[in-house]
Amino acid sequence: MDLVPFGHSSPGESTNISDSESEDETKLPLNQFYPYIRCALCCGFLIDATTVTECLHSFCKSCIVKHFFSSNRCPTCSTVVHQTQPLYNIRPDRKLQDIVYKMVPFLEELEREEMYNFYTDRGLEVPKSVFVTSPPAAKKQRKDTAPQSASSIPAELDVSLLLEFVGAEDGISDYKPLDRPYVRVSGEATVRHVELFIRKKMQLGPTCQVDVVCGDHLLDRYQSLKEVQNFVGQEALQDGLLVLHFGLVLPAED
Numbered sequence: 001m002d003l004v005p006f007g008h009s010s011p012g013e014s015t016n017i018s019d020s021e022s023e024d025e026t027k028l029p030l031n032q033f034y035p036y037i038r039c040a041l042c043c044g045f046l047i048d049a050t051t052v053t054e055c056l057h058s059f060c061k062s063c064i065v066k067h068f069f070s071s072n073r074c075p076t077c078s079t080v081v082h083q084t085q086p087l088y089n090i091r092p093d094r095k096l097q098d099i100v101y102k103m104v105p106f107l108e109e110l111e112r113e114e115m116y117n118f119y120t121d122r123g124l125e126v127p128k129s130v131f132v133t134s135p136p137a138a139k140k141q142r143k144d145t146a147p148q149s150a151s152s153i154p155a156e157l158d159v160s161l162l163l164e165f166v167g168a169e170d171g172i173s174d175y176k177p178l179d180r181p182y183v184r185v186s187g188e189a190t191v192r193h194v195e196l197f198i199r200k201k202m203q204l205g206p207t208c209q210v211d212v213v214c215g216d217h218l219l220d221r222y223q224s225l226k227e228v229q230n231f232v233g234q235e236a237l238q239d240g241l242l243v244l245h246f247g248l249v250l251p252a253e254d
């Protein structure tokens with residue numbers, strides 16, 4: 001099977017991209033694949049494709065995480081994903097995401113560019129992960145003024161966290177409760193630091209993984225809390241506290 005490039009929907013017409021190898025194979029227009037590469041929640045092409053392990057339906061990571069804040073059923077087939085913690089039964093689907101990127105040219109590049117602009121518009125340092133393939137070096141500009149915190153709390157401890165435990169995956173049982181959910185830290189601290197803090201306080205074993213969510217965003221370890229706060233915005237804050245939900249999961253078999 002050969003895929004017709006995006007925006008090219010006439011099966012008979014010859015193209016200089018794909019006609020050399022498969023004259024006798026049927027060419028299918030991209031929109032025939034839409035049910036498999038689009039997210040039923042936002043109707044866009046999948047971003048961070050994430051699959052429900054119970055029924056194998058896939059959605060954007062941010063879309064499905066948000067959905068599970070108000071429901072424990074799959075949006076497509078209504079299967080109960082997990083009685084109480086549906087987030088434990090979703091897995092990143094890198095193969096599917098690769099397919100989406102291959103079928104929809106420029107999507108990956110666009111997404112990268114959006115992320116790049118997101119950071120530079122705010123005068124933030126662009127994380128290395130944004131530059132996996134082609135850094136838009138020409139656009140790089142130095143901003144000398146970092147965004148100033150509006151609060152008057154000393155700069156080194158300028159973020160107040162509320163850490164809310166949402167539960168542990170089946171099979172994880174030996175942990176101590178987190179007795180103080182309120183923590184004041186530097187905005188320069190990263191999600192990784194929060195994770196280490198939780199690990200230490202809850203005495204977690206090395207096989208247990210900590211997933212940290214803010215609003216509807218599953219956070220990456222390299223993100224600083226300042227970035228998280230700027231990125232998620234007002235919905236992340238509750239009485240001036242940055243609210244992070246975290247759960248304990250077993251590492252995905254990959």
Ligand SMILES: [Zn+2]
Nearest residue numbers: 039042060063
């Ligand atoms: Zn989506």
Ligand SMILES: [Zn+2]
Nearest residue numbers: 055057074077
């Ligand atoms: Zn489903």
